Amino acid sequence: MKKELTGYSQEFRLSSPENTGPLKWLAGVYGENREIFKRKHTKLFIGPGMTENRKTDETANNMALFGQATYRVHERLYFTTGVRGDHTSMDGEQDYQKRIGRFTRLKKFDDSIDNTEVLPKLSVSFDLDQKAMLYASISKGILNGGFNSVLGESLADFTYDPEQMWSYELGAKTIWLDGRLLANISLFYLDIDDKQVMEVIGLNRRIANAESASSRGLELSIKARPVEGLDFFGGIGYLDATFDDWQVDGYDYEGNSLTFAPEYTFNAGVQYHHAPGVFARLDMTGHSSFYTDAENQYECEGFEIFNARLGYETASWDIVLCCKNLFDKEYIVERRKWSGSSEVVVDGDPLTVGIDFTWRF
Structure with missing residues (x-):
């Protein structure tokens, strides 16, 4: 596949001055233009004497106005409200050629996506004291639609719709042991319409839309600093994510788990930073099967991966030795049907070592 991408984006923001009273506000505008052209995808062999070739051109424009305000009712109670007006327009066309022996079939798809959304947000927070805060929030989000450029043989397969989501969250942030221990917990529920679902067919992928889905769960994170410069951290998450309504060709997906959504996720690590610049970090991330x-x-089995960083940093430059998958763990990140009873598996990244150098000027 060959892809050429050009794009431009710009954002302007205005905000209230510091220490101006109980009201703080933020407002802005965002614009983006993106072009993906001469995207070519060729299957040299998909069956006896069969080849496919696709060329796709895409353009996308996004404009948004947004604003947010937080008002302190009294010294412990805060209300925040915000809204984002978002407009996206996309145009795509594809030349599709399929050859079977001496016969060639040509098709051309041409479609547009035009979507305008108003995305509100409302939250409230209450400080129990200087060491504990409770909060609740409601917000609406969107994941833009797009074009399936490498799979599909009809106009209906060429596009997929935007995904819309209402998010509800309750949580608490706490400080213990004179600031040496931080502990946060949150409960959430996501109500999703037109859920974008990755479908894998052979070696290629496309996105389809399920009618509705939902996710619910909790997250717990902690961070401890027993002595200056030494940090321990960790977290665990639980997720129950399922399709609520989706039927295709007589198959009912209701109650099935969402793809690539493990029930449990977890992380842990330790980091040491010695002034003026030596630091080291060892961390682990993992999750259950999905x-x-x-x-x-x-289904892919769960796994955990260890990573390490060792470096030196100054005010103007950093140099870091990075190691991903420290113990060269063998694991699978994807399984899918190939043909008949055979399947394809995708291995995770092996042990990777590199050096990062950053210079600030």
Whole structure:
């Protein structure tokens, strides 16, 4: 596949001055233009005497106005409200050629996506004291639609719709042991319409829209600093994410788990920073098993990966030795059907070592 991308984006913001009273506000405008052209995808062999070739051109424009205000009712109670007006327009066209022996079939798809959304947000927070805060929030979000450029043989397969989501969250942030221990917990529920679902067919992927889905769960994180410069941190998350309404070709996906959504996630690590600049970090991330297809037939086992960083930093430059997958863990990140009873598996990244150098000027 060959892809050429050009794009421009700009954002302007205005905010209230510091220490001007109980009201703080922020307002802004955002614009983006993006072009993806001469995207070519060729299958040299998809069956006896069969080849495919696709060329896709895409353009996208996004404009948004946003604003947010926080008002302190009294010294412990805060209300925040905000809204974002978002407009996206996208145009795409594809030349599709499929050859079977001496016969060639040509098609051309041409479609547009035009979507305008108003995305509100409302939250309230209350300081129990200087060491504990409770909060609740409601917000609406969107994940833009797009074009399936490498799979599909009809106009209906060429596009997928935006995903819309209402998010509800309750949580608490706390400080213990004179600031040496931080502990946060949150409960959340996501109500999703037109859920974008990754479908894998052979070696290629496309995105389809499920009618509705939902996710619920909790997250717990802690960070401890027993002595200056030494930090321990960790977290665990629980997720129950399922399709609520989606039927395709007589198959009912209701109750199936969402793809690539493990039930449990976890992380832990330790970091040491010695002034003026030597630091070291060892961390672990992992999760339980998850499905890679909406039918829940292909499952990847859970795994955990260790990473390490060792470096030196100054006010103007940093140099870091990085190591990902420290113990060269072998793991699978995707399973999918290939043909008949055979399947394809995708391995995770092996042990990777590199050096990062950053210079600030």
